[in-house]
Amino acid sequence: MFFSTYARRDSDYLFHDGARPTGVLLVSTFSNKHGGAISESLGPEAIAGHLIGTFGTTIAIDHIDLQLDQSARAIAAKVARDRPSLVGISVKIGALDQLRNLMRLLLPLRYDEGTGPLLVLGGVVPTFATAALLEEFPQVIMVVREGENATAALVDYVRGERSLASVPGIAFRNESGELVATPAQRLKLAQRFLPARLTSERVHKELGGMVWAEASRGCDFNCTFCSIRDLHGGGFDGGISPESVIADLIELDRRGIRAVSFTDDDFGGDPERTAKIARLIKEARLNIRFSISTRADHIWRERLSIKGERLDDAELVDRNRRLRQIMVELAEAGLERVFIGMESGSPTQLRRYGKQVSVEGNYKALEILHELGIDAVAGYIPIDPAMSLTELQENIAFLRRTGMYRKITNPLSVLRVxxxxxxxxxxxxxxxxxxxxxxxxxxxxxxxDENVQRVAELADRWVEDMYVFMFGLKGEVASQTLLLGPGGVATSASRQVENCLFGFRELEMEFIEAVTSRLAHNGGANLRDITETFVGKRSKLVQQVIALVEDGVIGKNPRLQEAIVSMNKETAHAA
Structure with missing residues (x-):
């Protein structure tokens, strides 16, 4: 039953039936622009696991991932039918339209007796755009930063067992319309419960999507472009026991999931703990391939002093010998890919980014990974608002020298503040x-720099034109990785889809090189001929990918097929 009245901010309307388990429905949104990169939503799975571990049989949890079930009306109908006490929505970047569609249906929803669910928004967007979302949706509760403790306390709230003001890590408007924010509380990871894994298997089997695991949270460093420390309310936390990490991997293995990516911001934040995880994976005889994200200086340390720890020359040599051995042990355990936040090949830009790693340090880390046969991919932000054209040229030269332009996020990436x-x-x-x-x-x-501004504008336009398509292609690469044979042996399809991606990366490198070179010689130069030439080359590459999909060679990822259909429609419309 639906009514037009909005929920009041007091608790009079909240639904709670003490004779049955408290119902909690978690909903995960996703960005349509990022839709090609299919992966499970681990945050709600972690919250679900925490609620199950905390409340046991007195709570009933469900999780709907909009990648799998994409009907807002179906969700509203389910809420009206099942009558949960709390509906929590994970709001991803780029998913505000999905959120608004859901809220149009959920805000006026009432059960037969006039009660309704507590509506809660959590995730990155509610954390960093709290006031803006409360301006738009003053009736809801925002969870700021990590969600486990806040959501568990909100369950107590709807049960009438605590006040709203005593719930940690939330923001809301009180009866006077004033914004109230309570102090956040980080989860004690040593006491964490395993993720519930309510949607993991479906995302993996139905969509060929990536499944995530978690071994730590946060990062001790403070790169200027990054908000991780603010998101978690602190630095690196390796409180999750290695045994708990292995227990989660064993559960995934039991479900037939053989490829996992770790969500950790800095997987190598505690190297010896990392070594123990590798040893336990091998002892459990798990047949799981995995990827991690870490810093270059957790693979090879170039400095005698980092974060208060001082080493002499001999100790530095021993430390690097040990770091290399840990990477060997991880590879033996199933590590296949390492994501490094290199970000730049310009010394001055690296300092502005607060990386505390030099160009040479990044290069040495890549060298070690290549020697060990571990695939290296990297975050790279070659263009930022405070940079000079010289710094951009240094970035381009580094990518050419290392060949990493094929394995970075995008050689045309512009820093988003x-x-x-x-x-x-x-x-x-x-x-x-x-x-x-x-x-x-x-x-x-x-x-x-006006010349950098011109490069950035062209790069942004290129990326925007290709955004959905490229995410679809990268999602296809991820899907093919999941289908590799024992030991990660490449198939014909996986090689072809990777070659397609490399073809676009090569073209993007040539484009930014051509634009930057001309501007370096003549700041006021016309760039139209360069743009038209490379857009033409890009169209030919797109047609090659479309032909491979139409021939059935690649195209397991449904988002790539959707992106190609969309692009074909846009091309036909333009013609």
Whole structure:
């Protein structure tokens, strides 16, 4: 039954039936732009596991992932039918339209007796755009930062066992319309419960998507472009026991999931703990391949002093010998891919980014991974608002020298100034910061160097034109990785889809090289001929991918097929 009245901010309307388990429905949104990169939503799975572990049989949990079940009306009908006491929505970046569709149906929803569910929003967007979302949806509760403790306390709240103001890590409008924010509380990871895994198997088997595992949270470093420390409310936390990590992997293996990516911001944050995880994986005889994200200086340390720890020359040699051995042990345990946040090949830009790793340090880490046969991919932000054209040229030269342009996020990436990041303050101090973008989490910025501004505008236009298609292609690469044979042996399809991706990366490198070179010689030069030439080359590559999909050679990832259909429609419309 639906009524037009909005939920009041007091608890009178909240539904709770003490004679049955308290119902909690978790909903995961996803970005349509990022839809090609299919993966499970681990945050709600972790919250579900925490609630089950905390409340046992007195709670009933369900989790709907909109990648699998994409009907807002079906969700509203389920809420009206099952009458949960709490509906929690994980709001991803780029998913505000999905959220608004859901809220149009859920906000006026009432059960027969006039009660209704507590509506809760959590995730990155509610954390960094709290005030903006409460302005739009003043009736809901925002969970800020980590969600386990807050959601468990909200269950107590709907049961009438605690006040709203005593719930940690939330924001809401009180009866007077004032914004109230309570202090966040990090989960004690040593006491964490395993993720519930309510949707993991479906995402893996029905969509060929990536499944995530978690071994730690946070990072001790403070890169200026990053908001991780603000998101978690602190630095690296390796409190999850290695035994708990293995127990989760054993459960995934039992479900037939053989490829896992770790969500850890810095998997190598505690090297000896990492070594223990590798040893336990081998002892459990798990047939799981996995990928991790870490820093270059957790593979090869170049400095005698980092974060208060000082080493002499002999100790530094021993440390690097040990770090290399740990990577060997991880590879023996099933590690196939390492994501490193290199970010730049320009020394001055690296300092501005606060990386505390030199260009040479990044290169040495890549060298070690290549020697060990571990695939290396990297985060790279070659263009930022405060940079010079010389720094951009240094970035391009580094990518060519290492060949890493094939394995980075995108050689045309432009830094997006993010809420919660130190770069936001830097941009504001330099007078570069402009208004927030539509997704509420990032800010527009102007560039100090006019030539870099021109490069950035062309790069942004290129990326925007290809966004959905490229995410679909990268999702196909991930899907093919899941289908590799024992030991990660490449198939004909996996080689062809990877070659397609490499073809686009090569073209993007040539494009930015051509544009930057011309501007370096003539700052006022016309760039139209370069743009038209490379857009033409890009169209030919797109047609090659479409032909492979139409021939059935590649195309297991459904989002790639959707992206190609969309692109074909746009091309036909333009013609």
């Amino acid at each position: 993010q809420a919660g990041s130190p770069y936001l303050k830097l941009a504001r101090q330099r007078g570069l910061l402009e208004e927030a973008t539509d997704d509420l989490v990032f800010f527009k910025a102007r560039f100090e």
